[in-house]
Amino acid sequence: MTELLPLNPDELLTTTRSVRKRLDLERPVPLEVIRECLEVALQAPTGSNAQSWHWIVVTDPGLKKAIAGYYAQSFDAYRRSASYSGARRFDDPARDATQTRVASSADHLAAHMAEVPVLVIGAIFVGLQLPAGNQAGLWGSLLPAAWSFQLAARARGLGSAWTTLHLEYEKEIAELLGIPARVRQGVLLPVAYTKGTDFKPAPRQSLDAVLHLNSWSPVSA
Incomplete structure (x- = not known):
């Protein structure tokens, strides 16, 4: 088993960041390490214990280039939208500076996606079509496992x-990878070793700004 970083649970949870510019694009990632992370991911909760998730690990350069091409097209549209992280502004200079850094790192990832050693797609068996209305029950059986994968990766220096x-x-990526129509994708995780492991907690809003107790009225009111 891969040696783990000396992180206690709180450190692991609060320092697992979205890493883009600090991904080491030159260092190979052994498939066995990805398998270790996925074994951890499979311990995540899943509705009715269905375990209907699937994980597509992409290392082939041609396939990565094709996926990166689709990603770049989508990113270009996103970059021109109001949702783009660099377009969001707040009445807080420090938070605005953070948004600028996030936008720059997102730009970097979009430009270098094909060079990332491993792309992992988390998917889940759906059936004939996605359920109507709130889909939390469906995606709640996949996304916690994807986050567990990220935590396991962080613990191993990825x-x-x-x-x-x-x-x-x-649809195009499903056809490229031969993913059946009844299996829907939920997340794409570019994975690489990191340049250094000294990640820190990110600035966040205060808890009281988003905490509600017994009603929607904020606790700070």
Whole structure:
């Protein structure tokens, strides 16, 4: 088993960041390490214990280049939208500076996606079609496992970034990889060793700004 970083649970949870610019694009990632991370991911909760998730690990340069091409097309549209991280502004200079850094790192990842050693797509068996209305029950059986994968990767000196922009071309990527129509993709995780492991907690809003107790009224009111 791969040697783990000396992180206690709280350190692991609060320092697992979306890593983009600090992904080491030159260092190979052994498939066995990815398998270790996925074994951890399979311990995540899943509705009715269905375990209907699937994991597509892509290392072939041609396939990565094709996926990166679709991602770049989607990212270009995102970059010109109001949702782009660099377009979001707040009444807080420090938070605005953070948004600028996030946008720069997102730009970097989009430009270098094909060079990332491993791409991992988390998917789940759906059936004939996605359920109507709130789909939390469905995705709640996949996304916690994907986060567990990211935590396991961090513990082994690897970094990743949660991305979903590829879903604009989900059908094309499914055809490229031979993913059945009844299996839907939920997340794309570019994975590589990181340049250094000294990640820190990110600045966040205060808990009281988003905490509600017994009603929607904020606790700080």
